Each structure stands twice: as structure tokens, then as C-alpha cells.
Amino acid sequence: MQKAPIPADEVQRLASLHQYRLLDTPRELEYDRVSHIASQLCLTPFALVSLIDEDRQWVKSSHGIDVDYIPRDLSFCAHTINQQGPLIIENMRTDTRFWDHPSVIGNPNVSFYAGVPLRSSEGYAIGSLCVIDQKPRQLTSEQHTALKALADQVALLMELHRTNNNLRVAQAEAEALAHQKAQLLATLSHEIRTPLHALEGYTQLLLEQPTHPDQQSSLQRIQTTGRTLVSLVNNILDYSKLQAGKLLLEAIPFSVAELIQQAVDMQAWQARQKKLQLTTKLDATIPQQLRGDATRLLQVLINLISNALKFTKEGGVSVEATVVERTDADVTVLINVIDTGIGIPAESLATLFNEYTQVSAATTRQYGGTGLGLAITRQLIDLMNSRMEVTSEVGKGSCFGFRLTLPTVDLTPPTVDWRTAGKLLAVDDSPFNTKMLVHAILQQGGQVDAFNDPVVALDAARQTPYLSMLLDLHMPELDGYELAGELRSIQPDTPIIALSADDSIETLEKVRTSGFDGFLRKPFLPQQLMHLLDELIKPAQGMARGSA
Numbered sequence: 001m002q003k004a005p006i007p008a009d010e011v012q013r014l015a016s017l018h019q020y021r022l023l024d025t026p027r028e029l030e031y032d033r034v035s036h037i038a039s040q041l042c043l044t045p046f047a048l049v050s051l052i053d054e055d056r057q058w059v060k061s062s063h064g065i066d067v068d069y070i071p072r073d074l075s076f077c078a079h080t081i082n083q084q085g086p087l088i089i090e091n092m093r094t095d096t097r098f099w100d101h102p103s104v105i106g107n108p109n110v111s112f113y114a115g116v117p118l119r120s121s122e123g124y125a126i127g128s129l130c131v132i133d134q135k136p137r138q139l140t141s142e143q144h145t146a147l148k149a150l151a152d153q154v155a156l157l158m159e160l161h162r163t164n165n166n167l168r169v170a171q172a173e174a175e176a177l178a179h180q181k182a183q184l185l186a187t188l189s190h191e192i193r194t195p196l197h198a199l200e201g202y203t204q205l206l207l208e209q210p211t212h213p214d215q216q217s218s219l220q221r222i223q224t225t226g227r228t229l230v231s232l233v234n235n236i237l238d239y240s241k242l243q244a245g246k247l248l249l250e251a252i253p254f255s256v257a258e259l260i261q262q263a264v265d266m267q268a269w270q271a272r273q274k275k276l277q278l279t280t281k282l283d284a285t286i287p288q289q290l291r292g293d294a295t296r297l298l299q300v301l302i303n304l305i306s307n308a309l310k311f312t313k314e315g316g317v318s319v320e321a322t323v324v325e326r327t328d329a330d331v332t333v334l335i336n337v338i339d340t341g342i343g344i345p346a347e348s349l350a351t352l353f354n355e356y357t358q359v360s361a362a363t364t365r366q367y368g369g370t371g372l373g374l375a376i377t378r379q380l381i382d383l384m385n386s387r388m389e390v391t392s393e394v395g396k397g398s399c400f401g402f403r404l405t406l407p408t409v410d411l412t413p414p415t416v417d418w419r420t421a422g423k424l425l426a427v428d429d430s431p432f433n434t435k436m437l438v439h440a441i442l443q444q445g446g447q448v449d450a451f452n453d454p455v456v457a458l459d460a461a462r463q464t465p466y467l468s469m470l471l472d473l474h475m476p477e478l479d480g481y482e483l484a485g486e487l488r489s490i491q492p493d494t495p496i497i498a499l500s501a502d503d504s505i506e507t508l509e510k511v512r513t514s515g516f517d518g519f520l521r522k523p524f525l526p527q528q529l530m531h532l533l534d535e536l537i538k539p540a541q542g543m544a545r546g547s548a
């Protein structure tokens, strides 16, 4: 028996073979089909698709015979890869190279062999497609041609396999990189946002105290500057979340009218400075409460209103909201932000919502900005199942709008007025956060016991029945999840709300499975907290728990 010689290009051939990452992979239907068809076409009982590595003929697929690999020294296909074209042996027993081969003189008694080399895209013979019979025979020229064509198909299949593998690897790498980037941005933004919120909170506290008019306007200036910074940081953070498909929307009751008013109030100072009118026109038939993501909608409104003010020199900006459709379950509201500003040329409208797009370089010089605002706005509105609409005329002004369909909130059964019915419990390890929380609740006329130490809060919960408990999630000693479990065993019927700046999918899932009744993303608007409490605190509390 003659062993197959090692091909002259063996090193390159093996390198080419290994690039396919096909060795030792499981069976696959596509390859099995090829060996099946090959044996049917050539009318042979056996067919194999194999790869030849350093020391084996490894079988990717076989028909009629069950074999994983054959030692290279005993492999017929190892001879085939030395051929330019097919290797055909019509009768093994009369061929001096093979007549004493163990598979010829014994089981499975190979008599006829026809193999076609499988070539890699670099041109190396890395394997073979072969058919085998137990009696001597010949192939017709049609069978010959068909076998070669099938071998070409296998080569294509392998190529596809390799491309897919490479894409998968590239995708995994890109995802890992995007994840790292998002993580870094999240950490950075958190680090920047925390002091900014302290700034915002303390300024608000000072503004609510009697101050000298001069101080009042300085404080407002600090507040506006701080808010601009917060929205800039939020935009960058959200952009990275949107890119990673990790931005989730909340569905919490809120008031559209209040929200628009809030967005306008936040920009009023900017309007006053530029001596622009900033007005609202709100349809009185918009339901009191709709369910949606108030903070994201506020962000959209702020982006649109601040752009409108930025690109307007004379006249003003009007925010209008109209009900355009109403069903039993939901309401569609059209919200438009209309300005009398510089307008946008028709040819720029199509790319306006792309990242980093500014209508002209002169715009950047004159007005600043990152070009991210509208890209984020569009993606947020897309997430809300709507579409940004814009009309504009150069020199006359622009109108940016969208239609939002939001579920109405059933205000029956009657809710309890938590402001007068009892006390709330608030736990956050940050004294600043508890201070802000207490302030917001007191301002609404409610009562609250607030603690920085979860263990002290547990003691309090053993003494006092609470209407609802608000828990920060990340606390060093006892985290919000553990605390919720313990509180739940003390006051099983009290709704528990999680508060966290981390609204990643993982966190929301953990919150859902840890027995919380609600989640509020920090920083939240006072109205979001109020509406959530309205919803969760039920009159029958103590007998049956509200919707969990």
C-alpha cells in the first residue's frame, strides 16, 4: 500500500484549511445533502465530504457509512489533494498503490473510488468530495461533470461558513467595544451628573427662599447653566444607550399639559434673555393623565424648544398640543414646536436628523452645539412609535412636531389621597437625595420619614405602617433589593418603589423579579413620583395589594 505524499505546499495548505474553522464542527444539513446527492448522482452506496489536516481525513459529512475520521496514512482522499483534477480508481484490486489496503481487502471492501479536491479560495486543496463503491465501475461523463460541480458547491458552502464566522467574530468584537464605550460613558456621565444634580437641587432650594432680586437672577443663571449641562450630558449618555439598543421607555402616568409647561418654564429664562415670546397653546381636551415616559418626552421638548430659541432672533416660539384622535383606550396628541427663526433650506431637511449634522459650518461657529440633539430626538420619538415631522421656510421659521399615541389612565377605582392618608418611607444613602425627595413630597403636602441608613429604616417600618416605601437601589450596607425583601416581610401590602439612575435592562429585570411595585429613573420629575403614588396606593390597601 502506498502512503500519499505530503503536498509541496503543505504549510500554506494547512494554514488555509484552519482559517475555515470547520474541523471538528458538528454535522450540518447542507453538507449532508451534498454527500447524499453525490451518492445518488453517481449511484454509489457511499459518499464523503472530508478535510485533510495534519494527520487525519476528518469527515464533515458522510452518506451510507458512519465514520468520523480516517488516519491520513490510510486515507484515499490524502492522494486526491495531490491532484489537480479528480482522482478516479475504477478498480482498487488491480491498482498497485491500493490492492493491499486494509479497506480494500477487508471491510468495507472498497473497489471503486472517485474523489474531487476541494479548493480553498486561496487555491489550496484542503479536502475532498468522494464517492465509493464496493464493486469496480466507471463514471459517465455526466456523473463526472456533476461531481465536479458539486465539489464547487461545497467550496462555496465552506466560503460562506468562513465569511459568517468572520462576521460573527467581528460583530462580537464590535459589540464588546461598544459595550466598553457605553460603560465608560455611563460611568463618566454618572460622575458628572451627580454633582450637577446637587447644584440644581441646592439652587432650587435657594430660589424658593426670599432673596434679593439681583441674587434671584444670578441664581436663575446658575440654574439654567446647570440644566444646559445636564441636558448635554444626558444627550451624550442617551445617545450611547440608543446606539447599543439599551434605552428602555417607562410607562408611568403623567400629565402632558404639566410636562409642556415644565419644558417651557425651564427655557423661559433663555427666551427672556433674547426678548422672544415663548408661549403654549394646549388643547383643553387632552386627558389629565396619559401613560408614557415623561422624562424622555421632556428631553425631546427641551431639545426642540432650545433649538427653536437658539435659531430665532425675532418673534417667538410657540408650543402647541392638540388631540387629533381618541379611542376608548388611548389618545393621539399632536405636539408642535413652532418658531419664527432662520428656517432650514429644503435640501438640508433630509439629513437634519442624522448624527453630527449641522446645516452649515457657519451654524456651529455662530450657535455652537453638538449636532446630536435632533438625532437623539428622532430616535426617542421612533422608540415611542412615532415619527418626527418638520416643515420649514428659510427666513420665516420652522415647525418640528410629532404625533404620540399614549394609553389613557383609568382614574377609577378612586385613588387614595396619599398626601393626607398617612406617611411615606424614603431610604437613600445619599443625604442630598433624601433631602430632595423629602422636599418634593413636603411641597406636595405629603408626609415622609426619610433615612440614610437602611437598618434604621427597617426599625421604623416595624413601628409605623407606611403608605408606600421609596428605596434607592445602590446602598453600601444593605442594598435596595435586600431591603425590599425585608420590608416586604414586615409590611406585605405596602407598595415598594425602586429609585435608581441605573435603568439598564439588567437592573430593570432584577427590579421586576425582586418584588418591587414600581420603578422611577433618577432624576425624576416631582410629577412622575406623584402620579406613580396616585396609581399604586389603593384604598383597599391592607386587604388586597395593588397591581404588582
Ligand code: ADP
Pocket: 307, 308, 309, 311, 339, 341, 342, 343, 344, 352, 357, 358, 359, 360, 363, 364, 368, 369, 370, 371, 372, 373, 374, 375, 398
Ligand atoms: P445642535 O443644535 O447641537 O447643533 P441639533 O441636532 O439639535 O444639533 O440640530 C442640528 C442642526 O439643525 C442645527 O445645527 C441647525 O443647523 C439645525 N436646526 C435645528 N433646529 C432648528 C430650528 N428650529 N431652526 C433652524 N435650524 C435648526
